[in-house]
Amino acid sequence: xxxxxxxxxxxxxxxxxxxxxxxxGWRRDVWPGIHWIQELGGHRAGIARAxxxxxxxxxxxxxxxxxxxxxxxxxxxxxxxxxxxxxxxGHILLPALEELLxxxxxxxxxxxxxxxxxxxxxMQVLRRYPDCQLVAPAVGETHALYHLDDAMKVGPEDEIDLxxxxxxxxxxxxxxxxxxxxxxxxxxxxxxxxxxxxxxHQSGESLRRTDEIDTVVDxxxxxxxxxxxxxxxxxxYPHKVTAxxxxxxxxxxxxxxxxxxxxxxxxxxxxPYYELMNEVVRRVAAGxxxxxx
Amino acid sequence: xxxxxxxxxxxxxxxxxxxxxxxxxVSVYLIDAPEGAILMDSGSFHHRQRLADRIHDATAGRGIGxxxxxxxxxPHSGNIPAFRQDWGDFEIIASCGDPDLQGLPYARRxxxxxxxxxxxxxFVVLDPPLADRNHTTWVYDEASRTLxxxxxxxxxxxxxxxxxxxxxxxxxxxxxxxxxxxxxxxPWLRYADPDRVMGALHAMLEQHPPAWxxxxxxPPIAEPDIPRYMADLKAALTRIAERD
Ligand SMILES: [Fe+2]
Ligand SMILES: [Fe+2]
Ligand SMILES: [Fe+2]
Ligand SMILES: [Fe+2]
Numbered sequence: 001x002x003x004x005x006x007x008x009x010x011x012x013x014x015x016x017x018x019x020x021x022x023x024x025g026w027r028r029d030v031w032p033g034i035h036w037i038q039e040l041g042g043h044r045a046g047i048a049r050a051x052x053x054x055x056x057x058x059x060x061x062x063x064x065x066x067x068x069x070x071x072x073x074x075x076x077x078x079x080x081x082x083x084x085x086x087x088x089x090g091h092i093l094l095p096a097l098e099e100l101l102x103x104x105x106x107x108x109x110x111x112x113x114x115x116x117x118x119x120x121x122x123m124q125v126l127r128r129y130p131d132c133q134l135v136a137p138a139v140g141e142t143h144a145l146y147h148l149d150d151a152m153k154v155g156p157e158d159e160i161d162l163x164x165x166x167x168x169x170x171x172x173x174x175x176x177x178x179x180x181x182x183x184x185x186x187x188x189x190x191x192x193x194x195x196x197x198x199x200x201h202q203s204g205e206s207l208r209r210t211d212e213i214d215t216v217v218d219x220x221x222x223x224x225x226x227x228x229x230x231x232x233x234x235x236x237y238p239h240k241v242t243a244x245x246x247x248x249x250x251x252x253x254x255x256x257x258x259x260x261x262x263x264x265x266x267x268x269x270x271x272p273y274y275e276l277m278n279e280v281v282r283r284v285a286a287g288x289x290x291x292x293x
Numbered sequence: 294x295x296x297x298x299x300x301x302x303x304x305x306x307x308x309x310x311x312x313x314x315x316x317x318x319v320s321v322y323l324i325d326a327p328e329g330a331i332l333m334d335s336g337s338f339h340h341r342q343r344l345a346d347r348i349h350d351a352t353a354g355r356g357i358g359x360x361x362x363x364x365x366x367x368p369h370s371g372n373i374p375a376f377r378q379d380w381g382d383f384e385i386i387a388s389c390g391d392p393d394l395q396g397l398p399y400a401r402r403x404x405x406x407x408x409x410x411x412x413x414x415x416f417v418v419l420d421p422p423l424a425d426r427n428h429t430t431w432v433y434d435e436a437s438r439t440l441x442x443x444x445x446x447x448x449x450x451x452x453x454x455x456x457x458x459x460x461x462x463x464x465x466x467x468x469x470x471x472x473x474x475x476x477x478x479x480p481w482l483r484y485a486d487p488d489r490v491m492g493a494l495h496a497m498l499e500q501h502p503p504a505w506x507x508x509x510x511x512p513p514i515a516e517p518d519i520p521r522y523m524a525d526l527k528a529a530l531t532r533i534a535e536r537d
Binding site for chain 1: 310312313317319337338339365366367368370371388389390391393394395396398404405420422424425426427428477478479480481483484485486489490493534
C-alpha cells in the first residue's frame with residue numbers, strides 16, 4: 001500500500017496543484033461543489049507489465065500504476081457522499097470528510113452498489129455521522145442481504161435537491177451487481193459512471209482530471225480496465241453494447257464524467273470517449289478478457 | 294435436517310431468502326478434506342447463527358479449517374469474520390487482484406487456471422462464464438467431481454422446496470425459476486449472445502465433467518439433470534436477450 005506522498009515521481013507542468021492535499025487524505029474540488037477523495041490502492045505490477053507489452057506510450061516504465069477508487073463529496077446547502085472507498089481506506093475517507101465538512105453535517109450517503117471496494121466504509125461513515133440518511137439503488141431484490149432494507153431507495157424517477165446542486169439517479173447502463181445505480185448532478189452537469197469509463201493512471205497523475213495530465217487516454221488504456229472489470233464484454237453482441245453507449249452519448253451530451261476507477265473527464269472533452277468505449281467493446285468481444293482486477 | 298450429503302465428502306448447507314417471485318438459495322457447501330473441513334463461501338450474515346449451528350453439528354464441533362471464497366460479494370463473504378472468531382484464524386482462499394480492496398487482507402490469493410491444494414484436497418480454479426464480479430472464480434473438486442459455481446447455475450424455487458435438488462423440483466415453474474434468477478441477478482445478460490455463453494459453459498463441462506453442479510443461489514444439479522438445466526438456461530438467456 002502506497003503512502004499518498006509517494007505519488008510524486010513526475011508532475012505534469014500544466015496541472016494545477018490540488019486545492020487541498022495533506023497526509024490525512026486525498027481530495028480537491030474537481031468541479032464547483034464536487035470534492036474528490038481518492039484511494040490509489042497498491043502499484044498494479046501485472047497491469048503495468050501488460051501496458052508495457054502492448055507498446056502503449058502513455059505509461060513511463062518505473063512509474064507506479066494505479067487503478068483507483070474514487071468517492072465524491074457533493075456540497076450544496078446540504079451534503080451528499082457518493083460511495084465510500086474500500087475497507088482498506090477508512091483512514092483516508094474519514095479524515096478527508098471531517099476536513100471537507102468541518103462543522104457541517106453529512107446529510108446523505110448514497111451508495112452506487114453494495115460492492116466491497118465502493119461500500120467498504122459504509123458503517124464507519126454512518127457511525128461518525130449518525131443522522132446521515134443512507135441512500136441505495138431501488139433496483140434489485142436482495143437489499144436485506146446487504147443491510148440496505150432500511151435505506152432510502154432511489155431510481156430514475158428520483159431527485160435529491162441539495163440546494164444549489166441537484167442529483168438524479170439514472171439507470172446504471174453498464175454494471176456488475178444487480179443492486180446498482182448511476183448518479184448525475186444537474187447544476188455542474190456531471191455523470192457518475194461507477195464501474196464504467198475507468199482507466200489506470202500513473203505516478204504524478206493522481207487527483208488530476210484528464211485535462212490536467214500530459215498523457216492520452218486512448219482505446220488501449222480504457223481496454224486495460226474494462227477487459228478486466230467488464231469481463232462479460234467477451235460474451236456480448238457488440239452492437240447491443242454500442243447502441244447503449246451511443247444512447248448515453250446523446251442523453252448526457254455535454255456532461256462531465258466522474259468514474260469510480262479513473263480520472264474525471266470534463267464535459268467539453270467527453271464526446272470522443274463514448275466512441276473509444278465502443279472500440280473497447282469490439283476488441284474485448286473479439287479478443288476475450290484481459291484478466292482479473 | 295442438518296446438511297444434505299451429495300456424496301464424495303461434499304454436503305449442501307442450504308439457506309433461502311424470500312423474494313417477490315420465489316425463494317432464492319443463499320447456501321454454502323461443506324467438504325470433508327483430509328486435514329479438516331472446507332467451507333465453500335460463508336453465506337449471508339442474515340443466516341449466520343443457523344449456519345454456524347449446522348456447521349458445528351456437521352463437523353462434530355470441530356468447525357471449519359478453511360474457506361474457499363468465490364468472490365467478495367457480501368452474501369458470500371459476510372460471515373468470514375464471525376466464523377474466524379468461532380473457529381480460529383483458518384485459511385481463506387480467494388481470487389482477486391488486490392485482497393485488501395476486497396476486505397480480505399488475510400486471504401491466500403488464487404488465480405484462474407491454478408490447481409490449488411486446500412487441507413489436502415485438490416481444486417482446479419476456473420474462469421466463470423456466469424458471474425457478477427470480475428474476480429469471481431468457480432472451482433472444480435477433482436475427488437468428488439463437484440463443480441462449485443458461485444452465482445452461476447442458480448434458480449428460484451417455491452417456498453417449501455428449499456431442500457430438494459434441482460432435478461426434483463416440481464416441473465411446473467422450474468424453467469421459470471431459472472429465467473427469473475438470471476434476469477434479476479446478472480444484469481449484463483441483456484447484452485449477451487446466448488450462444489457465446491452456452492459455448493463457454495459446454496466447453497467447461499466437457500473438460501471438467503461434474504457429478505454435481507453446486508451453485509450458491511440454487512439447488513445442486515445432479516449429472517443426469519444437467520442437459521435439462523442447460524436447455525432451460527439457453528431458453529432463459531435467449532428470452533433475456535430478446536427482451537432488450
Ligand atoms: Fe462494482
Ligand atoms: Fe468498482
Ligand atoms: Fe455475486
Ligand atoms: Fe451471489
